[in-house]
Amino acid sequence: MAHLPQLKNSRVFMRFVFYSLVVLLVFSCKKAKEPNTIYDIVIEGARVIDPETQTDSVLNVAIQNDKIAILTTESLKGKKVIDGRDKILSPGFIDLHAHGQTNLENEYQVFDGVTTALELEIGIDTLKQYYQARTGNALLNFGASACQLAYRNKVIVKDDRVYNTIYEELNDSAVNVALTEDKFSRLREKLKDALNYGAIGIGVPVGYLPNASIKEIEDVYAFAGTHNIPVFSHIREGGAIAFQQAISDAILNKTQLHLCHLPSMARKDIAFCLDAVEKAQALGFPISTELYPYTAGNTEIGSAIFNEGWQERLGCTYQDLQWVETGERLTPETFKTYRKKGGSVIVHMMKEKWVDSAMASKTTMIASDGGSYSPLGHPRSSGTFCKTIHTYVKEKQLITINNAIEKMTLMPAKVLEGIVPDMKLRGRTQPGSYADLLLFNLDDIKDNATYTKGFQKSSGMDYVIVNGKILIEHGELQVNLFPGKAIKSQLNL
Ligand SMILES: [Zn+2]
Numbered sequence: 001m002a003h004l005p006q007l008k009n010s011r012v013f014m015r016f017v018f019y020s021l022v023v024l025l026v027f028s029c030k031k032a033k034e035p036n037t038i039y040d041i042v043i044e045g046a047r048v049i050d051p052e053t054q055t056d057s058v059l060n061v062a063i064q065n066d067k068i069a070i071l072t073t074e075s076l077k078g079k080k081v082i083d084g085r086d087k088i089l090s091p092g093f094i095d096l097h098a099h100g101q102t103n104l105e106n107e108y109q110v111f112d113g114v115t116t117a118l119e120l121e122i123g124i125d126t127l128k129q130y131y132q133a134r135t136g137n138a139l140l141n142f143g144a145s146a147c148q149l150a151y152r153n154k155v156i157v158k159d160d161r162v163y164n165t166i167y168e169e170l171n172d173s174a175v176n177v178a179l180t181e182d183k184f185s186r187l188r189e190k191l192k193d194a195l196n197y198g199a200i201g202i203g204v205p206v207g208y209l210p211n212a213s214i215k216e217i218e219d220v221y222a223f224a225g226t227h228n229i230p231v232f233s234h235i236r237e238g239g240a241i242a243f244q245q246a247i248s249d250a251i252l253n254k255t256q257l258h259l260c261h262l263p264s265m266a267r268k269d270i271a272f273c274l275d276a277v278e279k280a281q282a283l284g285f286p287i288s289t290e291l292y293p294y295t296a297g298n299t300e301i302g303s304a305i306f307n308e309g310w311q312e313r314l315g316c317t318y319q320d321l322q323w324v325e326t327g328e329r330l331t332p333e334t335f336k337t338y339r340k341k342g343g344s345v346i347v348h349m350m351k352e353k354w355v356d357s358a359m360a361s362k363t364t365m366i367a368s369d370g371g372s373y374s375p376l377g378h379p380r381s382s383g384t385f386c387k388t389i390h391t392y393v394k395e396k397q398l399i400t401i402n403n404a405i406e407k408m409t410l411m412p413a414k415v416l417e418g419i420v421p422d423m424k425l426r427g428r429t430q431p432g433s434y435a436d437l438l439l440f441n442l443d444d445i446k447d448n449a450t451y452t453k454g455f456q457k458s459s460g461m462d463y464v465i466v467n468g469k470i471l472i473e474h475g476e477l478q479v480n481l482f483p484g485k486a487i488k489s490q491l492n493l
Pocket of ligand 1: 121234260261369
């Protein structure tokens with residue numbers, strides 16, 4: 001369509017004008033402030049990067065309470081003054097896909113630069129207890145989606161069943177059963193309850209529900225579309241066709257859709273799938289996607305992913321499966337034994353060039369898909385964000401540090417702004433934004449987790465600040481500090 005480029009250009013121009021005004025406003029406001037104000041924290045002389053205003057300048061930054069008060073070239077007074085010279089000051093990283101939701105995993109995530117870790121792909125069944133238990137006790141900002149997987153299992157099998165872990169949800173025999181149409185409304189009721197309690201979207205991991213009907217899934221999208229709720233989905237197996245189905249469900253039902261871990265779903269169809277997301281976005285549909293920067297996936301061996309025919313579907317063999325408990329590669333015999341027992345398995349199934357092309361795409365953001373702590377667990381749980389910088393910015397130079405920061409801060413924040421307006425104040429380094437901040441020397445950033453070493457803390461984060469509280473200082477985690485806040489929706493459905 002001929003009018004599109006023009007529209008795009010004028011939009012780009014308007015955006016330029018808007019941000020120029022914002023920058024002008026930001027820097028002109030400074031002088032109006034009391035010159036004698038003493039701020040809680042001042043960071044001096046850092047290279048401040050803000051992906052939204054495209055700020056990339058050496059500035060002084062002040063924090064008051066839990067927010068950024070000011071960015072300026074003028075000198076500032078603070079109760080605490082941090083030397084930011086030769087360092088980057090970036091918004092804290094926002095992970096939309098973190099299954100590890102306790103302070104044990106948070107301890108690893110914070111060294112990787114994460115200040116907000118959310119469980120959106122699957123969600124949490126016991127959402128109310130989760131929010132209650134973590135409020136006031138969390139290292140990082142936290143939140144979760146409504147768990148379609150658990151609720152549809154309950155509606156099929158036993159209404160008052162409680163799932164405490166993803167493991168229990170995925171290993172339930174109900175995942176192999178279709179939800180019949182007469183029960184759709186019961187599922188909607190459960191989704192409503194969770195959303196009214198603060199769930200930030202609906203997790204729809206249909207890839208783990210091989211017999212869920214097209215209608216069953218479409219009904220969830222329709223419900224979400226009606227109420228402006230984003231869907232986060234691990235889509236069906238099937239590469240390009242599965243992407244087309246999910247995108248079609250989203251567009252036909254006016255539903256916001258976030259496609260989880262694109263490379264592991266698209267595999268050999270990666271170019272087609274990236275293109276499909278790009279086209280949908282260019283047409284204005286709220287469809288987003290993510291990747292973790294590794295060539296292996298990680299899932300439950302007891303899940304439906306490993307139902308008959310998995311080798312063909314995943315394009316891998318027993319040898320490509322790595323048992324997390326011991327690190328051993330599997331054989332047909334050990335596969336059978338462990339599938340009966342249940343547990344976590346790393347699946348080596350992707351090509352490096354697939355991950356590279358997803359990383360280089362403008363449409364993707366970074367999300368870890370990290371799991372619960374296990375010494376030999378997938379390295380993505382503790383190394384995703386620093387690996388993005390170390391491997392893809394510094395070594396391969398596929399993206400710039402500014403691109404990387406946008407993929408890890410502003411882009412995920414924007415996915416949530418509809419359902420959590422407060423997210424407009426995260427993922428940014430602007431006056432009035434929450435002081436979720438990282439201070440680091442680019443040369444020092446390195447992931448240390450590997451497939452053989454498992455959970456290892458990343459190195460290079462000099463300071464990590466969460467809601468104005470210094471959680472990492474000079475590379476050391478501070479004790480007895482729990483600055484994390486609940487990220488919740490405020491719905492009344
Ligand atoms: Zn997944």
